[in-house]
Amino acid sequence: MTKKAKVEQGEISIHTENIFPIIKKWLYSEHEIFLRELVSNAVDAIHKLQHVNLVEGLQLSDEYAVDIEVDKDAGTLTVRDNGIGMTADEVRKYINQIAFSSAEEFVSRFKDLEDKKQIIGHFGLGFYSAFMVADKVEIRSLSYAEGAEGVHWSCDGSTSYELRSFPKAERGTDIILHLSDDTKEFLEPARLREVLKRYCNFLPLPIRLAGETINDCEPLWSRTPSEVSDEQYLEFYRKLYPLAEDPLFWIHLNIDFPFNLKGIVYFPRLTNEFDVTASHIKLFCNQVFVSDDCRELIPEFLTPLQGCLDAPDLPLNVSRSYLQNEPQVRKIQEVLAGRVAGKIVELAKDLESFGPIWEDIHTFVKFGMMKDEKFYKKLADKVVFRTTGEEKYTTLDAYLERAKEKHAGKVFYTSDEAAQAPYLKLFADQGFEVLKLEAMIDSHFIQFLEMKNSEVKFERIDADIADGLLDTEAGSEIASGKDQKTLSEALQEFFGKVLDIKGLKVRVEALRDAAVPGVVLLNEQTRRFKEMTRAMGDAEPDLFAEHTLLVNAASPVAKNIRALQEAGDQETAELLARQVYDLACLSQRSFDKDRMEAFLERSGRILQLAGEKG
Numbered sequence: 001m002t003k004k005a006k007v008e009q010g011e012i013s014i015h016t017e018n019i020f021p022i023i024k025k026w027l028y029s030e031h032e033i034f035l036r037e038l039v040s041n042a043v044d045a046i047h048k049l050q051h052v053n054l055v056e057g058l059q060l061s062d063e064y065a066v067d068i069e070v071d072k073d074a075g076t077l078t079v080r081d082n083g084i085g086m087t088a089d090e091v092r093k094y095i096n097q098i099a100f101s102s103a104e105e106f107v108s109r110f111k112d113l114e115d116k117k118q119i120i121g122h123f124g125l126g127f128y129s130a131f132m133v134a135d136k137v138e139i140r141s142l143s144y145a146e147g148a149e150g151v152h153w154s155c156d157g158s159t160s161y162e163l164r165s166f167p168k169a170e171r172g173t174d175i176i177l178h179l180s181d182d183t184k185e186f187l188e189p190a191r192l193r194e195v196l197k198r199y200c201n202f203l204p205l206p207i208r209l210a211g212e213t214i215n216d217c218e219p220l221w222s223r224t225p226s227e228v229s230d231e232q233y234l235e236f237y238r239k240l241y242p243l244a245e246d247p248l249f250w251i252h253l254n255i256d257f258p259f260n261l262k263g264i265v266y267f268p269r270l271t272n273e274f275d276v277t278a279s280h281i282k283l284f285c286n287q288v289f290v291s292d293d294c295r296e297l298i299p300e301f302l303t304p305l306q307g308c309l310d311a312p313d314l315p316l317n318v319s320r321s322y323l324q325n326e327p328q329v330r331k332i333q334e335v336l337a338g339r340v341a342g343k344i345v346e347l348a349k350d351l352e353s354f355g356p357i358w359e360d361i362h363t364f365v366k367f368g369m370m371k372d373e374k375f376y377k378k379l380a381d382k383v384v385f386r387t388t389g390e391e392k393y394t395t396l397d398a399y400l401e402r403a404k405e406k407h408a409g410k411v412f413y414t415s416d417e418a419a420q421a422p423y424l425k426l427f428a429d430q431g432f433e434v435l436k437l438e439a440m441i442d443s444h445f446i447q448f449l450e451m452k453n454s455e456v457k458f459e460r461i462d463a464d465i466a467d468g469l470l471d472t473e474a475g476s477e478i479a480s481g482k483d484q485k486t487l488s489e490a491l492q493e494f495f496g497k498v499l500d501i502k503g504l505k506v507r508v509e510a511l512r513d514a515a516v517p518g519v520v521l522l523n524e525q526t527r528r529f530k531e532m533t534r535a536m537g538d539a540e541p542d543l544f545a546e547h548t549l550l551v552n553a554a555s556p557v558a559k560n561i562r563a564l565q566e567a568g569d570q571e572t573a574e575l576l577a578r579q580v581y582d583l584a585c586l587s588q589r590s591f592d593k594d595r596m597e598a599f600l601e602r603s604g605r606i607l608q609l610a611g612e613k614g
């Protein structure tokens with residue numbers, strides 16, 4: 001005669017009326033995370049058994065795995081493990097009391113939260129997340145303990161449960177979900193696979209779907225860095241980001257003290273499609289996927305970093321705003337910044353291979369240096385600049401060393417090679433090296449460098465004419481003509497009178513290069529100030545409100561103007577003076593319609609005159 005199984009019925013002692021509808025509705029969009037929760041509980045159960053096995057010397061030698069199975073006809077999904085199992089008492093304690101009281105706490109803590117995304121992806125849901133997708137949940141379990149009896153628990157989503165003994169042959173736990181009508185998608189292997197790949201891809205034990213292992217139990221970051229080859233790092237990257245180009249460099253973190261942090265972060269090649277404002281790192285907790293968005297852990301200037309971080313010590317069941325104030329988070333940021341700086345120092349040893357990498361990383365490095373003093377100190381002498389010099393790249397120190405004779409402490413730069421081409425030519429012809437600072441961040445970075453090195457001044461090549469470009473041997477000029485004026489005096493007065501523009505200063509100097517009739521100069525400090533007000537969102541500043549026209553006394557055009565003026569051909573002299581000015585301005589600014597028309601018309605007349613002369 002078989003003994004009738006004793007059935008225990010009871011009420012789960014929770015105080016919230018009925019938490020399940022709340023959970024279900026509230027977390028609707030993220031209900032797939034139930035699978036992560038159940039699979040990680042199953043993995044925990046196996047780890048616990050492995051631990052007991054060691055401590056108690058049980059000498060178990062099973063093949064451990066978590067199996068996920070579906071029964072389409074019955075509409076059930078089962079998560080099975082061969083871990084530690086539970087006795088009836090443990091089910092009462094861990095499921096009826098602990099799991100459900102934490103459920104209650106969870107709901108009361110987060111139900112008023114506006115931004116639900118804040119906690120999504122973080123732990124704290126546990127076993128009861130099964131009710132997000134199931135109308136009824138069953139547990140069948142057999143504890144590892146000697147003489148243990150199988151146990152069966154079921155609950156239909158109300159606050160009452162049923163518990164009875166159950167003839168289970170194999171140690172471990174089956175969690176059986178009777179999926180609700182609107183979550184039948186989880187009976188589809190393809191959908192299950194997708195979710196398991198997302199959350200369980202790197203779990204440390206085999207996770208099998210219909211018998212097939214779907215995960216990588218030993219993700220690369222869990223290995224010893226010295227045992228991993230470059231090819232393996234690249235292969236891992238390609239698996240994580242199949243559409244991306246190979247990264248620029250990577251860092252393998254393997255920290256045990258003062259906190260645990262493992263992971264591999266990659267600095268990607270930045271393409272136009274790459275969103276540098278989004279977070280790209282996948283966060284794990286003991287190899288369980290937690291979130292794709294862990295921007296709190298990464299210093300702001302390193303947001304492009306990709307890869308995986310495994311931070312088992314972080315209290316992940318808290319909101320992101322909590323994370324922002326978590327001291328450990330700051331330490332992780334510091335470690336990341338330090339390690340990235342270290343890697344850059346290493347890469348910078350070979351300037352030739354470093355140059356192209358620098359092109360992709362420089363904005364972030366400069367931003368980091370301005371934000372983080374430690375980062376600055378580590379990299380201060382590693383910053384490189386593109387240059388017109390012999391090598392393609394130079395450090396600031398090397399540049400200043402070369403410039404010692406000609407312009408000590410002064411750094412000439414261009415912010416736009418095309419627009420400043422005439423100036424570049426002047427500098428190049430006289431053998432002056434010019435740095436190319438063409439990125440948005442550079443104007444701020446220059447300011448920052450000047451603050452850090454008070455003896456260094458940056459000057460854009462159109463800011464002033466360096467002494468070395470002037471022909472100081474041109475000799476003193478002789479006063480001549482009816483007006484008894486020197487060439488410089490006469491031209492200065494003539495240009496000033498003819499152009500008659502508010503804010504324009506005329507300066508006449510002999511340049512070493514006679515080919516340029518004139519250049520416009522914009523004072524460095526005034527220009528920077530104007531650019532700054534533009535950056536602050538003020539109305540478009542007029543960069544030309546104050547500017548200087550430098551007329552090249554060495555140029556044949558200037559001499560010609562003076563000759564025409566002396567000969568009384570005021571009209572042609574004026575025509576040429578205006579053209580010299582417009583040509584000098586043209587590279588710096590675009591003309592409006594009227595000025596362009598006047599310029600073209602004048603050009604036509606000058607061509608005509610030249611033709612008549614010929």
Ligand SMILES: Nc1ncnc2c1ncn2[C@@H]1O[C@H](COP(=O)(O)OP(=O)(O)OP(=O)(O)O)[C@@H](O)[C@H]1O
Pocket residue numbers: 037041042045081083084085086094095098099102123124125126127128173
């Ligand atoms: N498959 C299982 N095998 C053995 N025990 C289990 C299993 N699943 C759950 N448990 C027990 O039930 C308890 C409650 O699980 P639950 O998932 O709600 O919370 P948790 O795992 O302790 O914490 P959290 O999931 O929030 O990190 C577990 O601590 C464990 O003791």
